[in-house]
Amino acid sequence: MSKDGKKPLGDSSVFQKGRKGAMRVIYGRTAIIAVSFLAQIILIGGVVNFFRPYIPMFFGGYMVLGLGIVLLILNKETTPETKLMWTVITMLLPLVGAALYVYVETQPGYRLLAKRLNDIYKQTEAFVQQDEAVLDALEQKDIGTAQLARYVHKNGNFATYQNTEVTFFPLGEDKFAAMLTELERAEQFIFMEYFILKEGYMWEKILEILERKVQAGVEVRVMYDGTCAMFDLPFRYPELLKAKGIQCKMFAPIRPILSTHYNNRDHRKILVIDGKVGFTGGVNIGDEYINRVEKHGHWKDTAVMFKGDAVQGLTMMFLQMWNVTEKEPEYGKYLQKAEKASQAKGFVLPYGDSPFDDEPVGETVYMDILNRAKKYVHIMTPYLIIDQSMITALTFAAKRGVDVKLILPHIPDKKFVFALAKSHYKELLKAGVRIYEYTPGFVHAKIFTSDDEKAVVGTINLDYRSLYLHFECAAFLYQVEEIAEIEKDFQRTLEKCQEVTLENRKKGTFFLRLEGWLLKWLAPLM
Structure with a gap:
């Protein structure tokens, strides 16, 4: 050792x-x-x-x-x-x-799941009432952002909140330390929903706390995506956790029947504690996410923690997914406002995206930021497999003088996805978009920052799977003080990157560029 x-x-x-x-x-x-x-x-x-x-x-x-x-x-x-x-x-x-x-x-x-989810969304409308006073206050600050908030509430049924403290974590290790602290404080319930859950140091430390909390009478629910059973966990793992008193589910477990339903994965990362503390971001439960093991160089990830009213949004998202298979779902007793008013400034909008509602909320929020940016839009994303609408938004922002910068991995986790990302470089660079690759390793963060007053931190990549096929979640922040820390982290990360230019993008990548060119017509499946 x-x-x-x-x-x-x-x-x-x-x-x-x-x-x-x-x-x-x-x-x-x-x-x-x-x-x-x-x-x-x-x-x-x-x-x-x-x-x-x-x-x-x-x-x-x-x-x-x-x-x-x-x-x-x-x-x-x-x-x-x-x-x-x-x-x-x-x-x-x-x-x-x-x-x-x-x-x-x-x-x-596919159709049965879509119907069940739509029924759940209708059932929960009464629990996600938008406080009009909050939107009125937002409208006084910026009418365009208020219109975006109304769009998200109307088309996704997600509310905007004030009275919320936000903490940004620039690395998975930072989020992990805060998770352990907050889990130890749980008194009523713990809800965990993660795309990936792997056995290892990170999960062992979390599981130790969950077992103790169950013994103390805390309700614990854990949900992870069914693809974990292919390589990361035994298929019967939910039963092992249930034996410890932990409620557990796999979302859409893979079965020996061909189906496109397997395209629609639960890519969310949500932790809610007592309805008072909530986490989201890119960090899954696995040792590579906290750099305990090395897979693709240094793993760069980000997350946010909420304390206050906005936690209700994350709680509702978890309950909606959990209750897909419940006959008598419960909502009300888990949703509560903060016990005391917070002095935190700004507005927080936790939101999700579903492949079954025909409304690309995640992509629309990103495009709204690009289309209304005045000074800059800075982006971190692990993947860049985008449609023409997103290309137009990125290039138009750059052409009208907005400083558009993207940080992508230098060491990829999937070669063919990396090849497809590079197939977009030339068009973006010619329009004035600046592209950087994180030389120490792999960027898994999904963030947007803009004009020192807007940011998004969540699970939504710039690829077809996140924007159209997966269940996702994120938080839109407006005039929250922690936005300054998110932008500082972008600048610190930029110092560890190499810039891609029209001249150097061709070096040593002929076969990679050929692969991207050949695969591009299949991009919607990637």
Whole structure:
């Protein structure tokens, strides 16, 4: 064991753990699911191949079928890039494209979840009443920001709050330390919702506290995304936690049935304690997020903590997702205003985004910041796979003189995603957007800051998955004092970056740029 508490690479226990993990993948549920998926793909391929000899005979019919599907695609309310992708697939392979499109659009699991969520949103409208006095006060400060708040409330049912203290954490380690402190203070309930939950030092320390709190009568609920069961946790892990007195659920566990429903992951990161303290941001529960282990160099992440009225917004988001599978959901007893008035300045708007409401709230908030910025917009994001609307917003802001800067990873976690990000560099750089790569490692933070008075910290990446396919959450901050700290952190991070220019972007990246060019038409699936 080294002085810093990390295990050396040669430690036999590390090897044994890796071996056990590999054996679990090969002989466990993950392998069964993979084999089942492969069998279903082969079956679909066999059906298509069976009809292949009949294609010349019914060529006209296939073309009419393909054209009909294309007309459906073109008239569907979705992004132009998604329409283009499906049109290319259908025109190149009419039978396969038509079958795939119909399969995607008619899956009952997707529709049942969408209906259940819409019912829940209607049930909870009464619990998310917007205080008009808060919006009136915001309107006195800036009518445009008040209009954005009204849009988010109308289209997402999320309220804007005052009376909220905000603390910004520039690293996952900082958030982790604050989490442990606040968890120790819990008296009534603890709600945790995370995209990734991994066994390791971070989770062990949290779990120790949760077990003690359960024994003290605190209600503890833990929810994580079902993809964790593929590589990070045993499929029966919720039952192990329930044996300790902790309520636990997986969101949309992966089962051996092909479905596009698996695209819609719960990417949120929420911790609520007693309805008085709330956390969100990019930090999951895993040792790489606190730089306890190294995966892609230094892991740069961010988070925020609320104390006060805005915690209600995070509490409601958690309860909405938790209650998807509950027959008799409860809301009222968990939602409460702060016990004492805070002297904190500014406005806090916690909000979520859902792939089932046909309203891109996350993207709209980002674009509103870009479109109304006067001096600067500074962005950190791990991924840059964007549609033409976002490209236009970024480039137009730069062209009209706004200082637009993006910090992206220098060491990627996914090579093909990195290649797609680089495919956007040239167009953005030519318009005056400045791009930087974080040379120490991987940026996982998702932040916007603008004009010393606006900021967003949350889970929403600049990619199709976050903007259109996943359940996400974030907090929009206006004239909150901690915005200055978020901008300072951006500037400190900038000092550790190398700038990408039109001249140096080509160095040593030919095959990476070729990969991005070839994959670009499939970007809506990335």
